[in-house]
Amino acid sequence: DGSVILESSVHPVTEGDPLTLHCLYRDPKSSDLTADFYKDGLLLQTQTTGEMIIPTVSKSDEGLYHCTIPEKGESPQSWISVRGSQFSVLSLLSFLMAASPYLLSTIILVVKNYRAGGKISLSSCGSLPVSLRHRFLY
Numbered sequence: 001d002g003s004v005i006l007e008s009s010v011h012p013v014t015e016g017d018p019l020t021l022h023c024l025y026r027d028p029k030s031s032d033l034t035a036d037f038y039k040d041g042l043l044l045q046t047q048t049t050g051e052m053i054i055p056t057v058s059k060s061d062e063g064l065y066h067c068t069i070p071e072k073g074e075s076p077q078s079w080i081s082v083r084g085s086q087f088s089v090l091s092l093l094s095f096l097m098a099a100s101p102y103l104l105s106t107i108i109l110v111v112k113n114y115r116a117g118g119k120i121s122l123s124s125c126g127s128l129p130v131s132l133r134h135r136f137l138y
Helices: 089-115 130-137
Strands: 004-008 019-025 035-039 042-047 051-054 063-069 078-080
Touching: 004 063, 004 078, 019 035, 019 063, 035 051, 042 051
Parallel strands: none
Antiparallel strands: 004 019, 019 051, 035 042, 035 063, 063 078
């Protein structure tokens, strides 16, 4: 008769985020009720608070959910979809800030070497052992 409803905190859920499901009874006098939570027809857990929390949602949590409150009824099924974690502009900027000094110094060294004719000068080998200087110069 629609007296029991399953309420979800968000739709769709992003992978890695928490999800809270509430099993509610449409009677203002009822407070916390024991509820059974189901996914794809299988009992997941029983909660005395009428609330089920999935702390870190994964793709495997996607499915048809419903709840029952004993002697009160059963909620309609609700599809919970899980989308992949979103690419963050902040994480891209962080990566670029961390990588840019290395990339810039590599580009400078390549350009400098190209302008020098692609050869290593004698002065840059001055601190190398004689055997290594010999290999670089010939």
